[in-house]
Amino acid sequence: MPNHSDNIQDWIVSNRLYEDNLFYYALIICFWFFVGFSFLGFELEGFSLKQNLFFNFIYYLIICVCMALCPFWFRLFFWKTHTAKREQAINAYLDELDDGDRQEIIDYLDKIGQLAMRPTQRRALVFLGSYFLFEIFFISAWVKDLTLVWQPDWVMGIAEWIRANTTLPPLNVDRKLFMLDIHTSSSILLRQMYETEYDFLNSDFGIATLFFHFIRALNFFPILIAIYLVLSNVLGWVGLNKFKAEYQEISFFSHVKKFLWLSFLTFFLLLLVLGGGGKLFMDIEFTAEILNLYYWLENFYLHIGHVFFISAFFISISWFKTGVALVKLTTNRIKQFF
Incomplete structure (x- = not known):
């Protein structure tokens, strides 16, 4: 059985089955994402924009189904890989065990990364691919010339709700869920097209942005949960497991040192989380900026903020x-003097 470690040097050269399995499944998701990305937004001659939106939606659903069939594609194209053979060998070994021993071995293998991705983790990965592809569908097919192709009443109602819950200058009082300030925005397009935030919010582009922002805000925490399901173990193996508090294993002064270090690290990560989370969840002008495929791709790296959020959660719990x-140890030391 491969050695288990929780530091980044050993992680780089590790051969955990989970990570190898994740690589192949992520590769399959990325392939189908690229297929969807390449063709979404097509327009068939002789059909209206709404009809083409419907055709694009059907195409989007087909790609999502292909993503959901990851196990099938893995068995079809990668069944001869070392990863597939390891998975088959472990499954055959587990099938020979009785129920009591089997669960204990499964828990151990899961802890050290020698189990393939579980169905929940695969579904989380499929959700991530499907959601980000939906953003491409929205930008390429649902929005044409900065205007929503299809604007039913429920879409307009959602846009109105976002507008009512947005903090606007110059007063910036009664802080609400979302923020919009064109004049401090990095978006040159918004500053050139609109003189005030109210002009933007009442425009067709403003309505499209508000609805898109609702979709992004609604999926902020589901994305966070999905990334947690897929990467939480990996982050632990990279080194986050070293921050776990083990009361019996270290001395009082080691606890003090660890607590001070975790305090600094927690503060730093929380600043990153607040900044990144604010931009992804609250910042409407950022949403307006990425209603363009080029800028969407350019700013996609900001989703690493979700990983920082998970890391901050891990470290905050350890802190x-x-x-x-530390309080218990301090109390015990005080009692020794009386």
Whole structure:
């Protein structure tokens, strides 16, 4: 059985089955994402924009189904790989065990990364691919010439709700869920096209942006959960597991040192989370800027903020547990003097 470690040097050269399996499944998702990305937004001659929107939606659903068939594609194209053979060997070994021993072995293999992706993790990966492809569908097919091709009443109602819950200058009082300030925005397009935030919000482009922002805000936490399901173990193996508080294993002064270090790290990560989360969740002018495929791709890296959010959550929990353990140790040391 491969050695288990929780530092980045050993992680780089590790051969965990989970990570190898994740690589192949992510490769399949990326392939179908590229297929969807390349053709979404097509327009068939002789059909209206709404009809073409419907055809694009059907095409989007077909690509999503192809993504959901990851296990089939893996067995079809990668069944001769070392990863597939390892997975088959482990499954055959587990099938020979009785129920009691089997669960114990499964828990151990899962901890050290020697199990393939579980169905929940595969579904989370498919969700990520499907959601980001939906953004491409929205930008390429649903929005044409900065205007929503299809604007039913429920879409207009959502746009109105976002507008009512947006903080606007110059007063910026009664802080609401979302923010919009064109004059401080990095978007040159918005500053050139609109003199005030109200002009933007009442335009066709403003309506498209508000609805798109609702979709992005609604999926912020589902994306976070999906990334957590897929990458939480990997982040632990990279090194986050070293931050786990183990009360019995380290001394009082080691606890103090660890608590101070975690305090600094938690503060730093929370700043990153607040900045990145604010831009992805609250910033409407950023949403307006990425209603363009070029800028969408250029800013896609900002989704790494979700990983920082998960890391901050891990480390905050460790910080809290270390603090509790430190209080207990301090209390015990005080009692020794009385």
